[in-house]
Amino acid sequence: MQIPLDLAKTVAAVVDEGTLEGAARALHITPSAVSQRIKALEQRLGRVLLVRSKPVQATDAGAAIVRLARQATLLEHEALAEVGLDDDGERLTSIGIAVNADSLATWLLPALAEVAREHPIVFELHREDEEYTTRLLESGQVMAAVTSQATSVPGCVVTPLGTVRYRAVASAEYIERWMPEGVTAGALGRSPRIDFDRRDDMQAAFLRSLRVRSTPPIHYVPASTEFAAAVRLGLGWAMLPAEQTRGTELVELMPERPLDVPLYWQQWNLRSPLLQAVSDAVARAARTVALT
Incomplete structure (x- = not known):
């Protein structure tokens, strides 16, 4: 059985745009044509590919088709460039990357900028917890x-990037207000902390390492730069990597108790020079910021 690539690319377009109408605009066809293509592929495979929610979501079978479409598009772009049919370099390949907020705010963007200077590429970054x-x-x-x-x-293939060391930090004013008798596990368990969002487990993991079972009041600040700023302003204590504490007056609460988080680069297992160039630049950047 063969999967027509035009039908697979239509599924990917619907997932990207979130609606059949959005996919129709992106593909320059009618919404009815989009619906017919999806229906034709579902009938061919005997599988439901999309959940008609808002936005539209791919089923497990649909996710496999989306991967096929993206891989085919990447390889197609590279083949066209290799044979000199890339519209004089004006056709840019889009690569989606999922990245945690701290890496995005510190070391990753310079690596991607390096690749973009040398290759016809654009990036679609998805911020998500590591x-x-x-x-x-x-x-x-x-x-x-x-x-x-x-x-x-x-x-996919995996490349170790190194380990990011996080430390519990707070402003001096915060410590004076909330921990006047000293920084202890009990004081940390009672004093306001800052979490990135409700998926952020970093601060909770640190408390668990201290065998603290209580949950202190929590501020939620879902943006990396503002998260670090909130710590500096004394809203609460939090775990920050060295890159975000360097040059500040933040105080380490327990210098002897860092929290190490190993990071890895995972990418599709494709023979793609462009994807390999991104991988190489990311690995170099990780070494530059001394992820040990």
Whole structure:
């Protein structure tokens, strides 16, 4: 059985745009034609590919088709460039990458900028917690991810990037107000902390390492730069990597108790020079910022 690539690309367009109407605009066809293509592929495969929600979501079978479409598009772009039919370099390849907020705010962007200067490429970045970025790989939404998961997603290869060391920090004013009798595990368990969002487990993991069972009041600040700013302004304590504490007056609460998080680069297992160029630049950047 063969899967027509035009039908597979239509499925990917619907997932990207979130609606059949959006996919129709992107593909320059009618919504009715989009619906007919999806129906034709579902009938051919005997599988439901899309959940008609808002936005439209891919089923497990649909995710496999989306991955096929993205891989075919990447290889097609590279083949056209190789034979000199890339519209004089004006046709840019889009690569989706899932990345955690701290990496995005510190070391990853210079690596991507390096690749963009040398290659016809644009990036679609998806911000997600490092424990969850591989889900976007599995669904076919991205081609690569910075993740804390060492086990490879099926069809992907893994490259260790190193370990990011996080430390519990707070402002001096915060410590004076909330921990006047000293920084202890009990005081940390009672004093307001800052979480990135409700998936952020970093601060909770640190408390668990101290055998603290209580949950302190929590501020949620879902943006990396503002997250670090909130710590500096004394809203709460939090775990920050060295890149975000360097040059500040933040105080380490327990210097002897860092929290180390290993990071990995996972990408589709394709013979793609462009994807390999991204991987090489990411690995160099990780070494530059001394991810040990």
